[in-house]
Amino acid sequence: MAYNFTTIEKKWQEYWLTNKTFRAFDPDEAGDMPKAYILDMFPYTSGQGLHVGHPEGYTASDIYSRYLRMKGVNVLHPMGWDAFGLPAEQYAIRTGKHPRLTTEENIRNFRRQIQMLGFSYDWDREVDTTDPNYYRWTQWIFLQLFNSYFDPMDQKAKSIGHLINELQNGDFLVAPDGTIHLNPVQEGMEALSGQSSLLREWKDISPDEQRDVIDGQRLAYMDEVAVNWCPGLGTVLANEEVIDGKSEVGGFPVERRPMRQWMLRITAYGDRLIKDLDLLNWPESLKEMQRNWIGKSIGAEVDFDLVVPRLPEEDEVPTVTVFTTRPDTLYGATYMVLAPEHPLVDRIATSAQKAEVAAYRQQCATKSDRDRMADAKEKTGVFTGGYAINPMTYKPIPVYIADYVMMGYGTGAIMAVPAHDQRDYDFAMKFNIPIRQVVKPVSGELPAGRAFEEEGIAIDSALINGQTTAEAKQTMIRALEAESIGVGATKYKLRDWLFSRQRYWGEPFPIVLDEQGNAYAISEKELPLTLPEMEDYKPTGTPEPPLTRATEWRKYQRDGKQYLRETNTMPQWAGSCWYYLRYIDPKNPKQFIDPVKEKYWMPVDLYVGGVEHAVLHLLYARFWHKVLFDLGHVSSPEPFMRLVNQGLILGEMEFHAFTKPDGSPVSADELSDIAEEMLDKTPTMTGTHKTTGQKCLGRRVDIEAVEKSGPKFVLKSNPSSAVDARAFKMSKSRGNVVNPDAIVKDYGSDCLRLYEMYMGPLEMQKPWSTRDIVGMSRFLNGVYRNLLGDDEAPSTTPRVAAAPVPDDLDRQLHRTIKKVAEDIEGMRFNTAIAELIKLNNELTHLQPVPKNVADAFALLLAPFAPHLAEEVWSRLGHAKSLAREPWPTFDPAKLVESVLELPVQINGKLRDKITVPADASEETILAAALAAEKVQPWIQGKSVKKKLYVPKRLVNIVVA
């Protein structure tokens, strides 16, 4: 009979909650306990509830936390809710309920589901990003950003007050574009020619302009930029939220349009965000994704003089600045390309070319990002009719516009070096532009028919001939700087973080605007600024945010002056940027965190979550953390020291058989690019026939209709026809989503936990298989039966008694203790469970089970199946929870075997096995090996060349 997991699990969950079993101790109560902060990525509380992917990571971190607690560690293991943002609001609109209500419902449901899985969270620390007591501090951090700037010398954030001081002292000067520059005189440097004459001192600037300069330096600033406007969602989106030209949420098309928006100056931190990755124990692939996203490239900006008639108001020759990572190839620049949107295009285009240029620009503007990507193979562009002067060769080079150069990166203009850049090469071939080699390989020949992009030796470049690429770059940059025609420069692909959304369900900005649209912070004392109650919170469908309708709420008065509140709201990611800090001091009404507690708990020792947050949450949170660090609010430069990604859990394996358009069956191995596609709004499997190119459609076939034949699966009814076998991502539309509620009801949460951990290595992607769960169910039932017996009467433990431990069992026990601890520390939970199963199998026929073995078993099982372990532990006569019971220790002496069974190989092939005493000498063992029965025929009549004995491993005899 199965043990009653439902009753047992409920009982212990209540016990843990009432007794606050997993309370983390504050620094003053912790004594000399070591600390560990074990963090899960908190869930976004969608209307769908928990899916089986959540418990995977949560169980892993829970096992680790429970293990550490038993090792005497003070563990902080909290949980909370990420609940502001688009999906919650979309759900509310769909169900016709206010997002506050749906969010409350969703949180209740998530809490119920998570608590039913028995995780050892400290529930007194629960946070909810939509709680005004929480988002008050999100707004407070925004004010920190608003009141700071990035100091270019110290490479860190400082208060705006400090900047004003510097400007007043004359340490900084202001350029015509509003950017600030070090005062060369003050710094004892020679005045830069040209530019410096345009720099002005603070005192020479009007108050209005002064405010603009300051506002332009803030880490949170407003700017008119080309943004991703998503009409389907009625809001703008960050670059990170746009995938292949569509919104990540909902998959709606996104268009670029200029709008005035809040931005966070994450680009200032690009360099530190890359560099500090080295401090982190994160998966290499994830670090690489962040490096790619930030996209740092080092090179130079070079000014090219334009060959155009000078306008009367210009006192110098107009120039175009290009960015290049290969300044060593400057001599090879044979043409120039501007992005179609580049502001100088009109200035350069000749009257003869104007029409063609305008037509091309029009064509680019209407092309979606998607089309642009699809057309990437074929270069397009038009000649402007204008020329620029190559500053090294003094030769005029034609200026083109082409959509392979983007306005958003670098300077929006490139010097094209077709000999050493494949894109430029393709373009030059199409437009018959000369190609000039200026780098040759260190050895070997220049490749024919393509660009030579690798490093080499400079040739045909007077200034740098014979230099290696690295040397030549340096020489060139020095020369450019000396001539004031260029400067070494570093560019990032990363854009500043677009931080406002035209939606209701988010944190309001603690900002008011005057009539001119200038932004002012409200005071910290006015926080939290809560969302107004609104009947109609739906998006307006225009860039006008719904909060604009809250006319009373908007009004704000200070010092007799009227202002209007900012009506944009913050994006979904704001609350999750710092939640890990609030857990440390969740109820503090005075500060966002107590510095003593912060110092004690931070940084996070282990962070477990999905890889889907690689460039969103994890980049944003690191950015905020660094700002808080610079401003002295937190003590560590990085928040998450070790990070582990759990692998995706896919749906059950599916098989698909394919048919040609005419309906005849086709084998899956004749197809390529098999994938799911939306046809008539239904997800359909399609494949392209390798030879005919026909599109073939797949249909799902049952596993019973399929068998394995060689390396592939085929139809039983038609064994010549291979079927496609794969597991898909779980999705509602596929109908392959597994609901944890159902699994817990049928098998219990201990079983679900065990199954998810037993599926394979944590980081790997793996298919769900409901059929396999029964294995873990049998294991748990076996444990119950072996220790507590079939009798479910609560006080009896008939199978356990004080008894001597048989040698074999003792060895297995100590092996298990060793292996389980090692595997938990290495997060190899699948093999730890295998070892527990082995120990349990040893107990199956033992009567009685020795008490100390039963005790140890309960403790070893506790991190994995905590409910059953507590039940066993209590029924074995222990009064208190085992949550802080010391972890069992093993005796290395108990692990050694008294006799060895050694394999004997002849020429590396296994032929026999011999059993020898563990302390036998090498000669004895070799002699025994040669004498072994099945070895004899193999050495008879042959000469033994070599006898190898690998201690405690094997014997290998080499014969001629």
Place this chain on the structure above:
RNA sequence: GCAGGAGUGGCGGAAUUGGCAGACGCGCUGGCCUUAGGAGCCAGUGCCGAAAGGCGUAGGGGUUCGAGUCCCCUCUCCUGCACCA
């Protein structure tokens, strides 16, 4: 195209890092028990072969007494980025 990861029985996956390939679980086969159930217990289960034995870690080559593990080449799948100058 670039970067990262992976490829082991019918399935999920083990293998202390160069030393008995397939631990453990599912499934399957046979048996026992039975108030017949999706319960429990025992035995077996990589492939070929009656056996001896042979063959086996995507494919091909190499290093080694010995290779799933190290080196070279090729193929397939996944994930990310993708005209980023």
